[in-house]
Amino acid sequence: MGNPDRPSVSVILPARNEAEGLRKTLPRIREVLPDAEIIVVDDGSKDETVTVSTEMGARVLSAPYGMGNGAAIKRGARAASGDVLVFMDADGQHEPADIPLLLAKLAEGYDMAVGARDGSGQANLHRGLANGFYNRLASWMTGHRILDLTSGFRAVRADKFREFLHLLPNGFSYPTTSTMAFFRSAYPVAYVPIDVKKRVGTASHIRPLRDGVRFLLIIFKIASLYSPLKLFVPVSTLFFLTGLGWYGYTYATRHQFTNMSMLLFSAAVIVFLIGLVSEQITNLTYRRDG
Structure with missing residues (x-):
C-alpha cells in the first residue's frame, strides 16, 4: 500500500514504432516509480510496440492508425487514473530518474513542472534556434520566464490538465498549447533543468518546408492562446x-x-x-x- 496522502501517479508514453526505446525506458520507470500506473498509447505502430509494452506490464491503448502525438496524449490523459500525470517520450531521450524532480515541484504547490533542456538537448541547430525563439516570444507574451516551451517531458495535476484537452491539437505542439493554457489560467508552472539523451531508433530528419510551416503556426498559436x-x-x-x-x-x-x-x-x-x-x-x- 502506498502513502494515502501522496498523490497517485500515471506515466503516459505516446509511442509510434518505439519498441526498441520502450525496452529500455519501461523498466527504468518501474524502478523509479514501482507503484505508478504506466500507460503506453500506441499510435498505430507497425513494430512490436504493443507486445513489448504488454510484456513489461504497461497498460496499452492502441489506435488502428496514426492519429498524432497530441491525440495520443489526450487518449492517455482521459484513461489515466492518477492524480498526477507524467508525460514523457518513449524513445529513450527522457531519463525516468528525473521524474521525482518534477513531482517535487508539484509538491511545492506548482500545477505543472516541465523538464527544461539546454542547447545540447535539442535535436539539431535548426530546432534549437527555433525553440529559443519560441521561448523568448512566449516569455514576452506571458511575462514569465519560459525555459523550454516545447519540451514533452512534464508532470501535471490531472484535473487541471483535463480542463484543456479540447484545446490540444491532434498533431504537434501539445506542449506549447498546454503551457500557454496553464499560464493564461494562472496555474503556476515550474521548470526543472534536465539532460536529454540521444533517441533510440531512427533519428528525426529536418524538413525545411514542413518545419517552417510549423514554426509559423506555433508563433500564432502562442499568441492566440495567451493574448x-x-x-x-x-x-x-x-x-x-x-x-x-x-x-x-x-x-x-x-x-x-x-x-x-x-x-x-x-x-x-x-x-x-x-x-x-x-x-x-x-x-x-x-x-x-x-
Missing part, C-alpha cells in the same frame, strides 16, 4: 508607422497621398481589428460556466 493583442498591436503599429512615413515622403517630394499609403493605413486598421476579435475569442475560450 492576441500583444502580437497584433505591434504589427498594426508597424503598418501604421510605415504608412505614415511613406505618406510624409511622398507629400514632401510629390505633394501626394498615394495608394501605397492608403494600403498601409488600411492594413494597420485591419490587423488591429483582427487582434481585437481574436482577444475576445480567447477570453471566451477560457471562460468557465457555472
